[in-house]
Amino acid sequence: MQAFWTLLCGATECSGDNAENGCGSVIDPYSCIHQILIISIDALLLLVFLVLLICKSCSAKKSIATSWSAHFSPLQIATAGFNGLLSLGYLGFGIWIISKKIKTEQTVLPLHDWLEVLFQGLGWLLLSLTVSIRKLYFPFVGFTRFYVVTGSFFAGFLFISCVWEVVVKNSVSLGLILDIMSLPGAILLLLCVFERQDHGDPNGSLYEPLQGMEPEDIVKVKDNVTPFAYVGLLSKLTFWWLNPLMKTGKHEILQEDDIPLLRREDRAETCYSSAFVKLVQGEQVFEYEGYALTASLFLVKCLESLSERQWYFQTQLIGLRIRSFLSAAICGKQLKISSAASITHSPGEIVTLVTADAYRIGEFPYWFHQIWSTSLQLGLALAIAYYAVGLATLAALFIIIVVVVGSSPLAKLQHKYQKKLMEAQGRRVKATMEALSNMKVLKLYAWETHFKDVVEELRREESEWIGAVLAQRGYNLVLFWMSPILVPAVTFWTCYLLGISLNAGNVFTFLASLRIVQEPIRLIPDVVGAFIQAKVSFHRIVNYLEMPELQNKNVKQKKHEWGVDEEAVIVETTEISWDLNRSSVMATLRNVNMAVKPAEKVAICGEVGSGKSTLLATILGEVPYVNGT
Structure with a gap:
């Protein structure tokens, strides 16, 4: 056993309970125990990989002879390229270590220095090529995903141990850089292995053909389903699936047949600023802090851009569904509403419910997320401000509370005026629809002037309520647009009274954090207005849907065949x-x-x-x- 440890680590003390002479802890990337653990895990993963290849070769299922290029995707090519270069880096580094040891020490012992690097390179090479390119021909999809997830956890462990070494001990080497780069490679493998592959009909049975439809028409219906229904994760993140429609619209005017059909579920029936300042002043925590901050800022901005695009798209998608099923519910109610109830709801009011009220409720999901995201950003900004200026943050919090409390009566008035506006709009639409539907009678009896005066009077009343709503929204805008100016002024004045020193670091941090939440604060009046409009529209639709329907309790139907002498x-x-x-x-x-x-x-x-x-x-x-x- 001692000979084994001497061969592997070059020290017999590694076999004892107290690890010395460089054996160290599991987290230390230069320790013997850490390197032996990496070699063992790599060997185990390679063994499992070989077992999967043997099972594939023994499988009776034959692969369909198709062109490889037909199944390549940008994600697969990027994954194979990145991880291939990473594995070549490992292999080259391992060969360089061997040649250096032979040249300087005339031996390749101990083995742990270069064996770990070669195992890493071989493992990443086989894993990337198989999973990213040969995934289409691999038989055990579930086990392959488990295999890649396990490798990703292993890459995460390497990333944490190497970052710890860089931050704590200020040690940087090519091996540490390669281990850190293994985490992005593992993330690409995860995206690749979970990317959806569709070899059959990607549309499934979303649309059934009508009776009498020709086969070529059926193919057109299936082929015209939106690619958003079956594309992979990367295409959804980057909106790549919109390219075919964009290319068509670039060369010609879009027709109705060019717009793809909806998916089934979319249809009606279904603190870094302070760190930068300290870096500029020369106060670095570790050697490569500037590069780390720059890379972190770049990654965070990319994540922000992707998440915002998905936020806008998904909320619009949810709003489309809401408008769809609300319109369907209103139309269904119109078919069953009682005659007495239909008298109080004119066709113009029904049209307003479908076109205006359902639209406002459909737009509300976007503004709903502004409510909690603005609160979260304000909380984070106050935490950063407390880190920068201390107790002076209480003054900023006081100003924010005063602004919110002061906007409460304005919001109540806006809700009242919005309700009056919707009622006035309903009366105007009702009168307009009645005049248009009975235009023949108006012409015969020469009543055009009278009805014109009535509609203009209703429109004048509606305009007055529109002015009142816009005035209340203007008051909210003035109140909330003043807060980004009042908050820093009061905060810095409080710092002067409390004797808190102000320097470039804490002032820049406070102003930068306040600048981040400035736009969400200015959007608060729009959020309040959208919430009030959605609430009023929701109550209008609910009141209509709760109207009494036709009662057929006095009508009895017989289920059997009618006789000749029997009353029907x-x-x-x-x-x-x-x-x-x-x-x-x-x-x-x-x-x-x-x-x-x-x-x-x-x-x-x-x-x-x-x-x-x-x-x-x-x-x-x-x-x-x-x-x-």
Whole structure:
């Protein structure tokens, strides 16, 4: 056993309980124990990899002979290239270590110096080539993903140990750089192995063909589903799936057939500033702090850009779904609403519910996320400000509280004015729709001037409420746009009174953190306005959907076949009325008894207003009050 440790580590003390002579801890990248652990894990991963290759060669499933280039994606090529270069770096570094030891020491012992690097290079080379390129022909997808996830955890361990070595001991070497670069390579492998591959119909059975559709028409319907339904993660992050539509729109005017169909789920039925200042002043924590801060800022800005794009897109997608199902619900309610309720809701009001109210609720998801994100950014900014100026942050917090409290009555007034505006808009749309639908009567009786005056008066009332809403929004804008000016002024004045020293570091940090939240603070009036509009529109739609529907409890239907001598329609009522509040004296029809046999022709005669249409509506179950059956 001692000979093994001497061969591997060059020290027999490594086999004892107290590790000395460079054996060190597991986290130390230069320790013997750390390197033996890496060699063992690499050997285990290579062994599992060889077992998977043997199982693939023994599998009876044959691969379909297709062109490799047809299955390549930009992510696969980037993964193979990056990890291939990384593995070549490991192998070259290992060969350089061997040649240096032979040249200087005339031996390759101990083995742990170069064996770890060669195992790392061989492992990354085989893993990257197989997973990124040959993944399409690999039989065990679940096990392959588990294999790559395990390797990623291993790369994360290497990354943490190397960063610890760089930060704590200020030690930098080519081996540490290669181990740090293994984490981005592992992330690329994860993205590659979880990238969706579709060899069959990518659209599945999203759309079923209509009866009488030709096969070529079916193919067109399936091929025209949006690529967003089946593309991989990288394409979704970068919006690469929009390129075909963009190219089409570049060369010609987009037609209806050029717009792809929706997915199934989208359809109606389904503190770094202070660190930079200290760096400029020459106060570095470690040797390469400037490079680390620059790289961190670049990565953070990339993440911010990707997350914001996805935020905008996903909230618009959710809003599209909300508008879709609200419009469907309103249209469905219109088909079942009772006659008494339909009198109080004109067609113009229904149109306003679909076009204006549903649209405002659909736009609310974007502003909803502004509520919590603004609060989170304010909290983080106050924490950074406390780190920079200490107790003077309380003055900034006081100003923010005063601004929020002062905006509360303005928000209540805006909610009141917004409600009045929606009511005035509904009356104006109702009058306009009535005038347009009865234009023939207006022309015959020369009532155009009268109706024009009525619509203009309603429009004047609506304009007054629009001015009131915009005035309240302006007051909110003035209040919140003043806060970024008041907060630093009051904070620095408080620093002067408390004797807190101000230098370039804490002043720049405070102003930079305040600049970050300046835009979210200025958006607060828009957030409040969108919330109030969505709330008012939501209550309007709910009130409409809660209106009474047609009651068919007095209509009984038989399920069996009709006989020749059996009545098909039987009406036995004492009172029929369109209004539930009317007395029997005001009933539209009284004492109606009628029986109709199958295939029998019945004529209903009577003068205008005698109740012919009411009788037919009674048979259909559309009259709200029927005393009888």
